[in-house]
Amino acid sequence: MDKNAEIRYQQAEKKANQYFNTLYQSVKEENYITALIKDINSWKQHHIYHSLFPFGTKAKKKAHTQDYESYIKWLNYTGKLNQYLDRSISYIFMRDLGKDLTSTDTQVRIQNVVTSLKDHLIQTTSNDKNEESTLFSIAGLYRWGQKEGIESTIIWLIDKLKIVSKNLPEGMDGTHARRKLLKIIAGVVINEMEEMESNLLPDDRSKKLDTAIRLGYAYGLTYPFIDDLLDAKVLSDEEKKRYSTIIRTSLLTGSVAPLGQWEGNNKELLEFIHSELTDAFQYIKNQQSKETLHSFFEQSYVFFHSQEVDRMKNLSNETYTNEDLYIPIVIKSSSSRLIVRSLLRAPKDEDIDNRVFYYGIYNQLADDFADMFSDMEEGAVTPYTYYLKYHKQRNDLVNPFALYWAVISYLIHNVYNSDSKAIEIILDRAFNGLKRFKKKVGSKVYEEVMETFAVGNSRFTQLIQKMVRKADDVDFFDKLLRDHMVTNLKNEQKEQEDFSELIDEVRTKINNFLHINEIDSSPIIDAANYSLNGDGKRLRPIVAWMMGVKEYGLEEKAIFPLLKSIEYMHTASLIYDDLPSQDNASFRRGQPTVHQSYNTAVAELTGLFLTQKAVVEQSYLTEFDTKSVLKLIQYSAESTMDMCKGQVMDLESRGKQLSLEQLNQLCFLKTGKGFEAALIMPSILANVDEIQIDALKRFAYHAGIAFQIKDDLLDVEGTLNLLGKSVGKDAENNHSTFVSILGVEDAKKEMWEHYCLAMEALQEIKLKSTFLKQILNYFVQRER
Incomplete structure (x- = not known):
């Protein structure tokens, strides 16, 4: 394949040379300018607006394009959403799919996408819920x-x-x-x-x-x-x-x-x-089929080799020719999209291949222009960075900004045959890029850049800058998505980092005050502290702390008794769960279980001791009104009763095949109730209204089941070192689990279904922070 791949690259290089020479002659002779001036003057009629009523009119203020939902709402309110989406989708059909916009079939397909996307956007931005865009x-x-x-x-x-x-x-x-x-x-x-x-x-x-x-x-x-x-x-x-x-x-x-x-x-x-x-x-x-396999690898080699040629350039080299600078980027910018067609074994279409080939450098030059300062800092060689460094001493260098406009002219008149829609979209995109760059670097730096890259024709230069200042309605949905995605990814990463740091901080605080100090030592107290000192995740008291302190602004010291009571109750449930009469587990929280380290009687009494200790702690919530505390104790007792019912259901189900509905009920009572309590008990102390309480309960129900399904999956797929407890115990004890009932694949589907339902319940809860979303993500993506 070596020889064929090299031949394929030489063919691509030859075609790129021909294209570049055409563009170079256009720049040299400035024959692209006259046609573009005419195109821009026609185009601007739809993009520069003069109000007939400059005073006394009221219009909804234009939303900032960085505010995704507000901008979509503004576009819809002003009746511009359809046009905005039409040019955005048409652009994707040109750039990514290499389509001919004059084709009736293409226009029908574009309109179908626009209609579907418009309906989706209106639906997802029309309510006031705390809703994350479903696109992301x-x-x-x-x-x-x-x-x-x-x-x-x-x-x-x-x-x-x-x-x-x-x-x-x-x-x-x-x-x-x-x-x-x-x-x-x-x-x-x-x-x-x-x-x-x-x-x-x-x-x-x-x-x-x-x-x-x-x-x-x-x-x-x-x-x-x-x-x-x-x-x-x-x-x-x-x-x-x-x-x-x-x-x-x-x-x-x-x-x-x-x-x-x-x-x-x-x-x-x-x-x-x-x-x-x-x-x-x-x-x-x-x-790949046998017929397309060699072609795919050859095309991939062309792409990789062009990247390597480009990557190996050094900005300190003063001798690169224009061909050295431009030929590799013509090849790589087109190859990246041609590979996609090869990947999917799309039928050979020379017209599409040509359109993709000629279009590639347009995007590449636009991207290189936008990134020229960061590229310069990294020492990367692009037509812009090289021109910035050497244009004063190298009169032979092609001005990349001039070449960019020559590409635009070539696309409009030679590739798209002066089609009015193609002119509209390509010029929209060009001026959108310049406006975004100006906003990014500021007017002063922008003017300095424009002075450096000014083309020879002053009339053309002035016209471009006038359009950058005055033209409107040149925004694109893919750019909005890109900005929104980058913002979301950065925010998500920051939220995850902050969440992880806060979790560690709160876990440390909780661990520091869990130890039970009694004047008279006994095996029960020793066993209780032994169990509490294990490597517990402390999820329930952490959630309660988050709700109480972060969401409701309760004093941290005031809710310490609540946090202790929640962990004492949970630890007691684990001790009972591990007993020989129940799950007969030998390992928990990274250490032998209580009945293994002591004996069964001590373990049973320790569990009882911790449940009563939890009630005592709740009675210490003296900073809150009596009615709220009594309501909390009542709710806590009822939750404990429900958890006992769940455990009995679990024991009685051994050796029996439960239905999915029965298993949902079992795992909610046994596991979900504890998680629900961590949400509801701080809410009771904060006197939260019943509507919010109900939404929190729905969230807890689905999140708790998702958590249990993940536990079941980890019991099959996890390891002792990661989990800190024995694996395979469910199968050993003949338990019905989501995995045993549904199988691994369908259990995962069920987990993600409950994840979605929990997220949908979360949209109805007005929260100050995203910690419940983060805790839910942790539930389904954890490794222990």
Whole structure:
């Protein structure tokens, strides 16, 4: 394949040379300017508005584009949403799918997408609930998967994304890597959906979507684990060289090259990456037919090699020619999207391939312009960074900003044949990019940049800057999504970090005051402290602390007795649960169980002692009114009774096949009630209204069941070291579990269903923080 791949690259290089020479001549002769001035003057009629009533009129103030929901609402309110979505979707059809916008079939498809997306956006932004956009939530993704019949695929993807996020090394932009991976997956799915026949049977559609998501993930991995990794300062120069050789060899031979022996700090990272990429490589390979396999690897090699040629440039080199700067980016910018068609074995279409090829550099130059300062800081060679550094001493260098407009003119008049809609969308995109850049760097820096990159024709320059100042309605949905996704990913990461830090802090506080000090020591008190000193997660008192202190503003010291009572009750339930007459467990919280370390009688009495100690602690809630405390004690006693009923149901169910409904009831009484109590008891002290209490109970019900299902899954899939307790006890005790009733795959589906229901209940609760969402995410994604 080596020879064929090199020939394929030479062919791509030849085509890129021809394209660049055409653009170069256009810049040199400035023959793109006259046509573009005419295009822009026509275009601006729809984008510069002059109010006939400048005074006394009232209009709804334009929402900031960074405020996702408000901006969608504003667009809908002003009647601009349809036009906004039409240009956004049309742009995606041009850029990602290489479609001809003059085609009637393409226009029908675009309008169908616009109508569906508009309905979805209006529905998800029309209420005042505390609702996270379903486009970006796990719950929304899973609900879409249910609709398409690919729940298992979505569960697989969620697990994979979690693993990737966990293994992204320091020194790499994790937010960018995750966003890019999601974008690639979405792009592959969009391509697949566009290729699908309208009369496809549901099962066939599900299979195609499943394959597209897995292919998208497999291809998308190359960005964080090849492109970004080689660009970042994670690997040494020698490691990068060796790693690149492995990738190159794999593409040329069609088989993954071995990693070999690797030493140093990056050993585990590279072993993980090599393993993930091997699986991805093999999956892609298995999806190719014999006829397309060589073509796929050749196209992939063209993409990788063009990236490598571009990556190896050094900004200190003063001798790069224009061809050196532009040919690799023409090739790589088009290859990245042509590969997607190859991935999906889309039928050969020369017109689409040509449109994708010519369009690529337009996006690349726009991206390089937006990133020129960060690229300059990193010493990356792009047409813009190189021109910034050497234009004063190199008169032969092509002005990349001029070439950008030459590309626009070529696309409009040579690729899209002066089509009015193509003109509209391409110019919208161009001016949107300039307006975003100006806002990002500020007017002063923007003017300095424009002075540096000014084209020779002053009339054209002035017209461009006038449009940047005055043109409106040039925003795009994909940019809104990108900003929203980046914001969400950053916020999510910050929330997770803050949540983890707070959890550790609160757990330490709780651990410090749980110890029971009695004047007269006894085996029961020793056993109680032994059990309390184990490696407990303290989830229930932590949740109660969060609700009481963070949400309701209760004094921390005032609710200490409540936190102790909750943990004492929970620990008592575990002691009983582990007894020989019940689960007969030998290991709990990383140590032998109480009846193993002492004896059964002491364990039974210790459990009773802790339940009574919990009631005593509740009586110490003297900072709160008596009625609230009595109500709390009553609720606590009733919850304990329910938990006992749940345990009895569990014991009586051994050897019996429970229905799903019976198992839900059992696990809510046995496990969910304790979690509910951690939410409700602080709410009682804070005198929260019944509507909120009911919503919290619904959340607790579904979150508690999701927690139990995860426990059941961990009992099958976990390890003793991770869990701190014995694994496989459910099967040993002949317990009915979600796994034994449903099987692993359907148990996971049931867990994510309850996750979604819990998230939907959460939308009805007005909270100051996101900790309940974080705790729910922890419930379903924990490893212990």
